[in-house]
Amino acid sequence: MSRFGKWLRAAFVVAAVGPLGGCALAGVASGPPPSLYVLKAPAPDEMRTAGPVAAQIVVEDFVAPAAIDTTRIVFQPNENEIAYYAGARWSDRAPRMISSLLVETLAGTGNFPAIIGPGSNVRMDYALVGDIRSFAATRDETAGLGQGTTKVKVAFYVRLLRARDRSIVASREFSSEAAAPGAGMANVVAAYDAALGAVLAEIAGWTLERSLAAGAGS
Template structure:
């Protein structure tokens, strides 16, 4: 009996010794896994037409709604209209809708024509609310032309609504789109294409909000 027990002990000990290096390697791999690279986008600097009226309305920017696939920090790549993937090892610095809302506020400020533009949650009484839907915020493959190779393009599509804050009535609504090709398949170039496409859309939204806001709340003569 003692011999049998010792044999079982030896086999168990051998198994543990065999598994120990594997466990150590697995932990080493987890510990050495590189963190994802974080990317940020920048606010646009709209060119306000000379003589454009300043808005008397104060604007609150509410986070845009987005499908679950976009409402994330992961950077979307769509190899086809019916498939969604994410770039490995790359993330936005915040969830896409929150990042876009913050950049929209900054873009409105850069016009210099609004008495106030703030994000949601401040509790301040505002005149207009800017909200909408993120319909597309993805890198996609362009259709190859002739013998040319397909390139990667950043596609941004927002449907935006301007609401009267007092009763949530829609003052105006419009779709904004932009497509910008990436200089290469490198992540930095893809992010630059995202930045350019989003900047174009946000600049157009800011000027549109300024125009519609001035109509809804005309500035009184001094």
């Protein structure tokens, strides 16, 4: 075959493969984007708190295992397995979302002069840090006969620290469970909202009580 014939053959192969490559790439990127979900802080009237305190609080990003430190929404089929809901995401990584909602919850009580998130150089009296021990939906099959329901469990281990020396003022585990009111992703998110809201409200009341007992800045 002449050099010109070889060149034509190569050009034909490139022309034939090019569209296939384009179709393959288009197929990878053409799936629907995931639905994004947000959770909300509990309303002030859902929280039982004492009187105002002079303590200024910084809420640090909560620490979570890698399987939870993600925007993906966790479903845990059993104690030894982690899965995720397809096509659904939180609007932010779970630990950052939770810390932001805790800032909003504490500020919503109106009992603290200042509540901030991490990354500020402002002098604060106390720091709230936490470990996320559970933030997952599970399947409750106790009803049997395929009538099980989805429930969400939220569990945090929280510590209140003096900001100046990082000494522990108080620590406690908080947990709550909520059942999804029905089928579908929106109802799963509603269960996450209910369980997290109950825990955040309880943390807010506890933080206020412990701050009052310790004395702001003491």
